[in-house]
Structure formats: structure tokens, C-alpha cells
Amino acid sequence: NAGVTQTPKFQVLKTGQSMTLQCAQDMNHNSMYWYRQDPGMGLRLIYYSASEGTTDKGEVPNGYNVSRLNKREFSLRLESAAPSQTSVYFCASHYSYEQYFGPGTRLTVT
């Protein structure tokens, strides 16, 4: 039981490049989330998916898109990366009041 896994762990992009952050969970949870963590700002919700086939915007969705590929997988795509998207990205799934977090992806955009 791996819990929530994220790939890659680290990534450096140039401005304008695109990439997809992958997230998978093996706990059969319905709800999944993408957050970004920035110094002094806590975690902010980018997008979430309450169930397979549905996605909704969170607090800071601009510049991102998501895909809930199936119940296990929820990916986050940056179409044209900007330096303001330099951050640590966390994926999470939810069950019974608790969110379970992945180890994070540290993204730097130069």
C-alpha cells in the first residue's frame, strides 16, 4: 500500500515550457486535490476532483489544467510555465475527514 505517490520529485523548467505532474493513489478514495505550497502562504488549493469524471477550480487555478484519468490518477498540467509557478506541489486524496498527502514535487521555473 503505497498511499499517494507523485512524480517527478524535482523538476526545472524554462519559462514557456510545459509539463505534467503525475499523482496516483491506491486507497480507492473518491476525492483528490492539488495544492501548491509557497513560503509564508501555507498551502493553497489549485484544483480538486470530488469523484472520477469531475474536476473543479480551487483558490489559484490560473495557469493550470487537470485531468482525472480514472479513480486512481489525477494529473496537473502547466501549459506554459512561468516563474510565478515556482513552488512545491502536493497531491492529496480524501477519506473520512482526513486528507492523505503525497511527498511533493519541487518545481523551479527559470
Added chain:
Amino acid sequence: GDSVTQMEGPVTLSEEAFLTINCTYTATGYPSLFWYVQYPGEGLQLLLKATKADDKGSNKGFEATYRKETTSFHLEKGSVQVSDSAVYFCALSDTGGGNKLTFGTGTQLKVEL
């Protein structure tokens, strides 16, 4: 909208000292309240929760009581250890569906021998 305010860090304590990290919230309805902990280089883990007013959450010697009258959920521990060094996040979950969490900015705790 919903918001969570927690005390600024970093907080530096000696081992066996008493810990309090203040957290207050603003929300419509009746949110659930949480403390999450983040150890260096890791994701967040749920430390404790309270789902209704006057509930006390507890885990690993940490406690917090859901105070509706003061809209607070302060984290306490009677005797901290070096292994408690981490970043602590207060959070609330809205009652409007989606189980979305609103986080405070986090408080870094450093415990020294």
C-alpha cells in the same frame, strides 16, 4: 470566505518545554478543524482533528479544543521533544461540499536539547 490565522514562527523551545501554537478561524457554518504536521522533506500528515464545538482532538501528546465562542483551535503539548521539530498547519474544512481544506500559513517549531 473561510480563513485561518495562526501565529507566526519560527518558535524555538528547549526540550520538555510547554508548547502552544495559536490558531483562529473565520468560517460560515460549522467547519471541522485540523492540525497537520510536515516533517522536513515530506508531505503533510494529519495530527489531530475536531469535528464539532467543544470536541478535543488529541494524538502523540498534542491536544487542541474546538472553541466556537472564540473561533479558536490552539495546539498544545505539555513536554516537547526534539523529534517534534516540524512545521504545523492549522486548517478547516468547509461544510459546503468537496471536503476542501483552507490552511493557515504554518508555524515552524524547532526544539533544542
